[in-house]
Amino acid sequence: MHKHFEIIKKSTEAKARVGKIHTSHGIINTPIFMPVGTQGSVKSLSQDDLYDLGAEIILANTYHLYLRPGMEVLKQAGGLHKFMNFSRPILTDSGGFQVFSLGDLRKIDENGVLFSSHIDGSKHYFTPEKVVNIQKDFGIDIMMCFDECVKYPEKYEYVKNSVNLTTKWAKKCKSEFEKINENNQFLYGIIQGGMYKDLRKESIDELLELDFDGYAIGGLSVGEPLDEMLDIMSYTADFMPEEKPRYFMGLGSPLEIWNCVEQGIDMFDCVMPTRNARNGTLFTFRGKLNIKNAQYKFDFSPLDDECDCYVCKNHTRAYLHHLFRANEILALRLNSLHNISFMLKFLLKIRESILNDDFLRQKKMFFEKYQNSEGKNNV
């Protein structure tokens, strides 16, 4: 069997690299963007859509799928791949983000987190061991350690304790994983530490001893200013092992991703393209635009004249504007198709630029077009 991760090409001008991640469901070319399908569905898109778009891996969520449809359904279905009939790799988040996002609905202690289900209020206790076993039963390819994603801003003392907790849980995840692993799944550790560099360093050092299959940066992009995020990201990235995949959880915008790849990050996931699509914000190579805006009512040009996705080849801005205004369900689908297409396409551009030793120039060109055009607030 292949090594989990191989580096194909290192940029000569930046820390960026092109690589391949091997899983039993196929190969993932990095740097990669992973569409988010929390509940076993990338909202509004079908599995065939994902194949056609060229999505090489998607994300799903332990917490959500555990609550609904529940483990019994997923076990009887034969795992998540079979259940949703998706043949490519799947990565599941552990529920650590829900520790953050479900703020008032959970209680943390040394051994785990007590959640009140956002669906029916029922109580569920998640421990690192349990989270690993759930992901084991999902049969997915890459599982994440159970961590605490800390809010921003947060006091040093709290974050310090939180890092200790996340490390402790990472150890438990790892040892449970070693017990149950059948060599067809991989486990990634998650670096925390908030906006404190020494805590980030501490978190990495402790996780490195556990020798995970990959390493993720967690707890960023939670409301902090962009420059602070970039600062912590590049500081952290430098200590992440070179020979393993580096995953920035929850990112991000096109410009953020370029910047992260430049520092050697390989994997990204974000709800932004699908959520924004459903809310009317579309990504183009000339920046973001809000298709709801009145200016598109009579705009019979394609959404993005540089894009060859189904939507851009077949429909006008005026039509997309109309569909959205009219609350047509097709609006959500077409918008999502385009936004995911955009993300995957520009990651492809990034990979090519690294392979051609042209990363910095391509990045500059991308930024200039993306920021100086019709879109507003293009970060």
Place this chain on the structure above:
RNA sequence: GGAUAGGUGGCCGAGUGGCUAAAGGCAACAGACUGUAAAUCUGUCGAACUAUGUUCUACGAAGGUUCGAAUCCUUCCCUAUCCA
């Protein structure tokens, strides 16, 4: 011709003497969205100006009562339903 119910801001609709430039919804005009409690949320939404305030114009029309009227009275106009 008679009876009844009504006429409120772009639309629907609450409001029966001061707290009303007028609830709420829709529409409209913008904005936000980053390991998805999200097809969600936020702001603006009569006009003008020396604009966190001031002045106009406004609840079918015209008069009136009152310190004060979308709210009470009179007349008129219009709409819906029913009866001849």
